[in-house]
Amino acid sequence: MNCRDHCGACCTAPSITSPIPGMPNGKPAGVRCVQLDDDNRCRVFGKPERPAFCGGLQPSLEMCGPDREYAMVWLAELERATAPA
Numbered sequence: 001m002n003c004r005d006h007c008g009a010c011c012t013a014p015s016i017t018s019p020i021p022g023m024p025n026g027k028p029a030g031v032r033c034v035q036l037d038d039d040n041r042c043r044v045f046g047k048p049e050r051p052a053f054c055g056g057l058q059p060s061l062e063m064c065g066p067d068r069e070y071a072m073v074w075l076a077e078l079e080r081a082t083a084p085a
Contacts, residue, residue: 008040
């Protein structure tokens, strides 16, 4: 499955604990990554400075569903389920 155009859910919903260019402390869940451009495309996609977390999160029908809103909810639920106690 390819990423949906103009989505960016995977760059907004989850927390990222590793440094991101422009966000040296990573980002909290629900915060838009500074590397998303106006079309919700990653500016560091395929570059070495892209966090490993981002490269490991691959689009799937289960995660992405039919639209961005579904993906945001699914990823937010995953974030809650995997958050440290």
